Amino acid sequence: MHKIWTIPELTSHIVFFLTRPDSGWAEGSPDLVTLSRTCRKISEQALDAIWHTLPDMRPLLRCMPPDLWDETLDESGVLVTSFCRPVRPSDWDRIHIYGPRVKRIRFNWSEYRCPPNLRKRCDPPVYIVLTQHAPVLLLNVQEVQWAEMRDDSFFFLRSLLGPNATKLTFHWPDRLSEDERVGFVNHIIAASPGLQELRILPTSTPCSSAIVDLLSRLSNLTYLRLGLGITTPHDITRLSGLPHLREISLNAELPIKSDADPDRFNYDYPPSCLERLTLSTTNLEPWIALIPHLNNGRRLQSILGYVGPPRESTIENLIETIAHCTSSTRFTSIEISAEPSDSSYSPRPECGSLSNVVRPDVLASLFTHVNLTRVVFATPCQFRLDDDLVKGMGLAWPQLEILVLGTPIAFNRSKATFHGFLSLVSRCPNLHTIILPLSELALDAAVLDRSGGGGGSVCCSREVKWINFGETIVTSSTGDPGPEEVAELLLALFPELFTVLAQEWSALRRGSPGRRLWKKVDRFVRAASRGR
Structure with missing residues (x-):
């Protein structure tokens, strides 16, 4: 054995x-x-x-004769596998036996992030020897996930790409020249023309039009994640027009001038099959003008964005653009997140002003997209809500699973009540996550009756698990309610509730009275969930 x-x-x-x-x-x-x-x-x-699956090349190397390879610790404590003598032709026998069985190379990310004394890697000369042995070392590999960023190990990636490869993930070293990048993409196209999923992890290097020209030849792509900065609408539209592309994820800025007319660009491409668009950008506004063009095939169903804190005009513009998008299946997901990247973030002073509140009629324009399951606007902009609007969401979006409007910060312009919230939940049986600021949570007779206090129906929904009411004040006709009383009420209505501080920003956990109350309520709710 x-x-x-x-x-x-x-x-x-x-x-x-x-x-x-x-x-x-x-x-x-x-x-x-x-x-x-x-x-x-x-x-x-x-x-x-x-x-079937290897974390790297070390398992194959260890099958070679034991006098050929050795493992030693380098100066940082990483275990390095290296060759200690020249490789003879007979040394490759076992690799020829086991290599064709390898279908997947998946880099061990958890090991990459662990302390140096627990990491393992191959010595760079090993990759050179492997590359010289055969143009394609593992002919039957279908998926390659490669995170080595040294030049020698990165270029060894070429030896792993064969005609059967359908999925590729790699991180481009920043020091590569433009010619080297173009040459590498050329190799991908020649070696693996059937590639279906390509992920180029984020880097600071921009994506040139020459690389976009090459990527647009991968006609079988269904998923593309491009961590290179794309700066022209022309390039984006070309990629989105790939015949089988269903999802594209872009990490880029798009500096379109404010006086630029998007119709001036040439969008004469075949109808896009794009269904899901994911953006990571500090400025969402220029992308909004491109959405109709990316949806020229009328198949776009989902938009996911990680953006810098946008103003209410940007959010309103985005919502109105999506509302006017026609799709054969209608939108199912809209998620815009502007969570701060560090704990020093604090909301802009104008976030509390009426001018930074999204108008209710704008949000209501999305009611035409009746298949929505996720509506997420986790941004400092607040929504002017009332019970009619909240109830309208339940009527328009019966398949809703996640609803996030605004962020749990102190600036609250909502006029919605707990009764409107309960009406929404009762109309959306799949709803499990809600971040929705209320004007107040009043423990009146109707609420107590619904929670079982007056013999009414106890359970409102068993699907609701994550809630955040921001800094909504809790009131009661019998005096100030304690956190245990509030927790008991919520658990009676939502027996599977796990937390009332869902998606809380660590930077915003301040000591206001509302926040202190909900932290105490959360402790009771979590304790109850552990006891189930």
Whole structure:
């Protein structure tokens, strides 16, 4: 038995096959002959399972003769695998046996983030030897996830890309020249023309039009994540027009001048099949003008954005643009998050002014998209809500699962009440996450009756698990309610509730009275959830 095999893996495969109806063991012949036949029967399947996924090249290297390779600790405590003599032709025999069984190379990200004394890597000369051995080392690899950023190990990635590769993830070293980047993308197209998913992780290097020209030749792409900065609408529209592309994720800025007319650009491309658009940008405004063009195939269903804190005019412009987008299936998800990147963030002073509140009629314009399941605007902009608008959401979006309007900060312009909130939940049976500021949470007779205090219906929804009412004040006709009383009320209405501080920004956990109350309520709710 080769030492790369592990006893638990072999045991699990043997037990699986022994319990199959067609095995002699299951028919009542528990002898060593039957066991040996079973082991021979599963040997190929066991080898395929063991070698299907590798975290890096080290398992294959360890199958080579033991006098060829060695493992030592470098100055930082990382375990380095290296060759200690020249490689002979016979040393490759086991790699030729096991290599064709490898279908996936997935870099171990958890190991990459662990302390240096627990990390492992290959010595750079090892990659050079492997590259020189064969143009494609693992012919049957279908998925490659590579995070090595040294030049030698990065260019070894070429030896892993073959005609069967359909998924590729890598991080481009910033020091590569433009010619090297273009050459590498050319190699991807030539070696793996059937590539379906491509992820280039974020980098500070911009994406040139020459690279976009090459990427647009990958006609089988269904998913593209491009961490390179794209600066022209022309390039974006070309990529979105790929015939099978369903999802695109871009980490880029798009500096379109305010006086620029998007119709001046040439958008004469085939209808886009794009269904999901993900953006990471500090300025959302220029992208909004492109949404109708990216949806020229009328298939766009989802927009996800990680942006810098936008003004209410930007959010209103985005909502109105989406509301006027026609789609064969209508939008199912709109998620815009402007969470601060560090704890020093504090809301702009104007966030508390009426001028920074999104108008209710703008939000209501989304009611035409009746298939929405996620509506998330986690931004400092606040929404002017009332009970009619909240109830309208429940009527318009019965499939709603997540609703986030604003962020849990002190500037609250909502006039919605707890009664409107309960009406929304009752009309959306799948709703499980709600961040919705209220004018107040009044423990009046109607609410107490609904929670069971007056013999009414106890449970409102068993799906609701995450809630955040911001700094909504809790009132009661019998005096100031305590946190335990509020927690009992919410748990009676929502038995599966886990927290009342869902998606809380750590930078905004201040000591206001409302925040202190909800922190205490949250402790009671979490304690109850642990006791279920």
